[in-house]
Amino acid sequence: MDKLLKILENICPGVDFKENNDLIESGILDSLAIISLATDISDEFDIDVTVRDILPENFSSVAAIVKMIERLQDEG
Amino acid sequence: MYKNVLELLEFSAKTNPDKQAIIDETKSLTYNEFVTAAKSVGSSLLSLNEQNKPVVILMKKSVACLVCMFGVTYSGNFYIVIDSDTPAQRISSIFSTLSPVAVLVDKNTHETIKAVNTNVNTICYESASTYPINPDGLIAIRKRQIDTDPLYVLFTSGSTGIPKGTVICHRSVIDYAEWVTETFGISSQTVFGNQSPFYFSMSVLDIFSTIRNAATLYILPKTLFSFPLKLLEFIAEKEINTLYWVPSVLIMIANWKALDYVELPKLTKVLFAGEVMPAKQLNVWIKHLPGVFFANLYGPTEITDICAYYVVNRPFKDDESIPIGNACNNCDVFVIKEDGTQAGPSEEGELYVRGSFLGFGYYNNSEKTREVFVQNPLQQHYPEPVYKTGDIVRFNEYGELVYISRNDFQVKRMGYRIELGEIEAAINSIENVNACACIYDKDTDSLNLYFTGSGVDENTVFTKAKEKLPPYMIPNKVILVKQMPYNANGKIDRLALKKYTDTQKGDNKNG
Numbered sequence: 001m002d003k004l005l006k007i008l009e010n011i012c013p014g015v016d017f018k019e020n021n022d023l024i025e026s027g028i029l030d031s032l033a034i035i036s037l038a039t040d041i042s043d044e045f046d047i048d049v050t051v052r053d054i055l056p057e058n059f060s061s062v063a064a065i066v067k068m069i070e071r072l073q074d075e076g
Numbered sequence: 077m078y079k080n081v082l083e084l085l086e087f088s089a090k091t092n093p094d095k096q097a098i099i100d101e102t103k104s105l106t107y108n109e110f111v112t113a114a115k116s117v118g119s120s121l122l123s124l125n126e127q128n129k130p131v132v133i134l135m136k137k138s139v140a141c142l143v144c145m146f147g148v149t150y151s152g153n154f155y156i157v158i159d160s161d162t163p164a165q166r167i168s169s170i171f172s173t174l175s176p177v178a179v180l181v182d183k184n185t186h187e188t189i190k191a192v193n194t195n196v197n198t199i200c201y202e203s204a205s206t207y208p209i210n211p212d213g214l215i216a217i218r219k220r221q222i223d224t225d226p227l228y229v230l231f232t233s234g235s236t237g238i239p240k241g242t243v244i245c246h247r248s249v250i251d252y253a254e255w256v257t258e259t260f261g262i263s264s265q266t267v268f269g270n271q272s273p274f275y276f277s278m279s280v281l282d283i284f285s286t287i288r289n290a291a292t293l294y295i296l297p298k299t300l301f302s303f304p305l306k307l308l309e310f311i312a313e314k315e316i317n318t319l320y321w322v323p324s325v326l327i328m329i330a331n332w333k334a335l336d337y338v339e340l341p342k343l344t345k346v347l348f349a350g351e352v353m354p355a356k357q358l359n360v361w362i363k364h365l366p367g368v369f370f371a372n373l374y375g376p377t378e379i380t381d382i383c384a385y386y387v388v389n390r391p392f393k394d395d396e397s398i399p400i401g402n403a404c405n406n407c408d409v410f411v412i413k414e415d416g417t418q419a420g421p422s423e424e425g426e427l428y429v430r431g432s433f434l435g436f437g438y439y440n441n442s443e444k445t446r447e448v449f450v451q452n453p454l455q456q457h458y459p460e461p462v463y464k465t466g467d468i469v470r471f472n473e474y475g476e477l478v479y480i481s482r483n484d485f486q487v488k489r490m491g492y493r494i495e496l497g498e499i500e501a502a503i504n505s506i507e508n509v510n511a512c513a514c515i516y517d518k519d520t521d522s523l524n525l526y527f528t529g530s531g532v533d534e535n536t537v538f539t540k541a542k543e544k545l546p547p548y549m550i551p552n553k554v555i556l557v558k559q560m561p562y563n564a565n566g567k568i569d570r571l572a573l574k575k576y577t578d579t580q581k582g583d584n585k586n587g
Contacts, residue, residue, distance in 0.1 A: 024299055031302040035328065036559040039530060051304050051332040059302075 004065060007040045021061045029059055041065070047072040078250050079223035081284060082149055085111060088290035092264060097287070100295040103139040107290060110143065113205050117147020117180070118214055120199065120207035124177055127152040127217065128225055130439070132179040132196075134167070134189055136160045137274055137295060140201055142283065144180045145228070145274070147204065152217035153177065154226040156241065157274045159564070160184060164191045170231055170239055171196065173440050180204065223247040229439050230277055232377050241439040242377045244280075251432045252380045253284040255404050259385070260345060260371070262318070266291035267342075269316040271301070271325060273564070277377040278349055281320050301325060304334035315342045320373075322566040323353040324511075330357035331510045335364040349373035349382060351567050352479065352497065354504040355392040362388070374400035374479065378448070378463050380433040383407045384477055395505030395544070399476035400469070407431035409477065411469055412453055424470045424480060428453070430462040468495070487516040489523070492548045499525065499551065502544040508532035511560050513568045514551060517577055524577055525551035528560055 008017050011033050023029045029037065037059070038049045047069065058068040078084060088097070089107040097110045105113065121131065131148045133155050135141040141157065148155040156174060158167060171194050181189050182201040189198055227249055229241040256262060262285045270293055272278035286293040294314055300307040308329070311319070326348060329335065346361065346368055353372055362370065375382035386401025403409040408430045411419040419425035430452060437445030452460040466483040480486075481497035488494070496514040503512045503525060512527035527537060538554045561572035 024302065029302065031328070032559055032562060034302045039558065042530075051334050052337065054303055054332065055306065056299070056303060 001062075001066060003044055004041070004062065004069070007037065007044060008062070011036055011040070017062050021063075024056050024060055034059055037065075041069060045069050045073065047076055080149075080218065080221055080246050081227060081249055081253075081287075082146070082218070084250065084253065084284070084288040085114075085146060088287055092290035095264065095290055096292050097290075098139050098142055098293045098295065100137075100139045101297045105139055105143070110146070112209070113143045114146035114150055115209045115214060116207045117144055117201070117204045118150025119210040120204040121148065121151035121153065121178065122210055122213045122217065124151070124153075124197070126177045127220065129153050129177040130156055130174045130229060132156045132158055132171070132174065132176045134158045134160060134162075134179055134181050134185045135201065136182075136184065137298075139295065140182060140205070141274060142295075143205060144201060145283075148180070149227065150214055150217075152221055152225075154228050154243075156229045156231070158231075159273060159275055160188060164188070166239065167192045168194070170241070173239070173241060174229070221246075223250065226436070230275065230377050240441060240444055243436040243439050244380055245436065248380045248433050248435065249280060249284050251406065252280065252382070253288045255406065255433075256281055256285040257289055259405070260285075260318075260347065260369075262286075262289045262291060264290040266318050267314065267316045268293045268318050268320070269311055269314075270295050271319070271321045276350075277375075277381045278320060278322070280381045281347075281373075301328075304329050304332045305337055308334055308338035308340065311343065312338055312340055317342045318345045318347075319343070320347040320349070322350040323348050323357075324351070324562060324566045324568075326353065326361060327357045327511065330360035333360075335360065340365065343368055345369045345371075347371050347373055349375070352501070353398055354394075354501070355396050355398055356394040356505055358388070358398060359392065359394060372398045372400060374477075375429075375433075376463070376465055376467075378435045378465075379407075379429050379431075380435065383429045383431070383433060384409055386476060393505075395502060397478055397501055399472060399474070400479045401476050403429075404431075404433070407433055410454065411471070411477075416453055418454065419470065421471055421475075422473070424468055426483060427465045427467045427469045427477070428462050429465060430460065434461065434463055485516075487523075489516070489521060489548060494523075494549055496523075499523065499541075499545060499549055502549075503527060503537065503541060503551075505544070506532065506537055506540045509537065511568070513560065513570060513573055515570060515573050515577055517574075522552035523549075524553045524555060524573075526555050526557050526560070526573055526576075528557055 042049045089111045093108040094106050097107045098105055131153045133144045145155050178197040180199050223246045226243050227246050229243050231239040231241045268282050270282045370388040372386045373382045374384045384400045384403050386399045410428050411425040413419045413425040437449045448464045449461045452462045468480040469477050472478045481495040485496040499514045508531045509527050509529040515524045534554045534556050541550050561569040563569040
């Protein structure tokens with residue numbers, strides 16, 4: 001969780017990610033942010049985030065991203 | 077004879093009154109409904125008692141924004157679209173250039189305009205779009221209009237940071253829409269998936285070839301561009317058959333391998349413009365969609381949208397450049413060398429354009445206008461303004477124009493003339509490199525190459541660069557970045573990279 005928050009803060013400095021449950025609609029995570037986020041998560045957690053995981057429901061909140069990472073770790 | 081773009085819209089409304097014209101996330105209008113709403117907005121603006129004056133539209137890209145664009149046109153004035161996310165400082169700067177007679181806002185941007193220090197007449201879309209239509213007033217203003225009256229002013233960021241507003245008239249857009257229609261076979265069967273913002277010249281193709289042909293335009297929701305599969309699924313589901321997108325979006329889809337997962341049986345045409353489309357990612361698209369028509373379009377805002385184009389009709393290796401092709405019908409392009417004479421075959425020079433797509437110049441900026449809207453250097457017998465694009469090109473062995481670089485991207489180093497675009501094309505063709513940009517740092521006389529990619533490191537790129545480039549073109553520094561900065565139009569933001577280079581230098585000095 002801390003590792004993820006660090007990645008997020010690197011990409012979008014100054015955003016309170018824990019409080020926000022609508023990272024997509026609010027425009028905090030735009031298309032470029034999601035691409036670099038997916039790349040960073042793949043590297044840091046040693047998982048393979050593919051285009052099939054780049055879906056709104058996997059990036060709408062920190063909890064959703066954590067859930068996706070855990071699922072991909074289990075699959076890996 | 078058409079002399080006003082509204083005649084194109086009204087013709088489509090007459091032949092296809094109940095056909096879907098424009099659709100966004102929350103709203104959809106038939107041609108009849110579109111004309112009615114635009115006439116209402118136009119009627120509400122008649123009380124301004126102004127003609128050929130700037131009216132700003134400060135709204136999010138939407139059906140409502142399009143209604144306002146045509147509403148301003150109905151009122152006999154010209155529009156300037158400013159995105160709702162634009163910083164107040166840029167809005168102020170545009171306002172001081174324009175001195176608009178009114179600004180159209182909606183309930184979401186009503187607050188935005190308050191942050192801008194202006195006393196301009198503010199009109200709300202919500203009340204304007206239901207205003208009673210004044211048929212006599214609209215007819216009277218139309219009668220007074222001619223085809224060289226301005227239709228819109230489109231702002232581009234000048235290299236100095238002060239935005240320049242190109243003035244484009246009805247004639248240019250009518251002729252341009254005609255060219256688009258005949259060249260790409262646009263018809264009432266066409267369904268566009270619009271990506272381009274309405275404050276960017278590429279949207280002119282989408283909007284005006286749609287309304288000219290009673291086609292349908294989907295304004296694609298912005299969030300779709302974050303999710304490649306969702307974006308492609310949307311195109312498949314809505315049976316969108318024509319795309320005119322910036323390369324960065326096409327590249328993103330190719331890099332994510334999104335085309336492996338979604339079939340696009342209805343898609344027939346993919347057009348692109350705005351920056352260089354690398355052959356590597358274009359080849360991914362062609363491989364997945366072998367029957368689709370692909371074309372590379374080239375042109376600046378100052379020439380409405382496009383002045384030359386190339387239909388992809390032969391295979392390209394990953395490190396080859398896609399030509400920009402030949403001039404559009406009723407447009408002329410020519411290449412002038414540094415000594416002012418016309419370039420011979422395969423000689424490099426600056427591209428000049430003439431024709432009816434040509435804009436009038438920059439609004440309230442005669443100095444900048446004179447720099448680039450110049451007398452035709454090939455004849456001095458009668459006044460004939462042509463546009464100096466600032467782009468370096470040459471004709472290849474097929475007689476097609478090839479884009480080399482921006483004038484300002486041409487660098488003299490160790491006596492060699494270097495095209496940054498050529499270095500970028502070489503680096504782009506390296507496996508696993510997703511995007512790159514080369515910046516020349518004058519102070520240290522060095523070439524800094526920024527790239528994004530996965531499974532490829534700086535050393536590999538450097539080694540491969542040495543295999544592909546002559547010694548004087550090998551970058552001094554190769555820097556892997558997590559993400560490329562992009563500007564509002566979706567192009568790589570070179571100013572930001574330049575600034576980044578400068579900060580790094582500062583850090584080094586301090587360290």
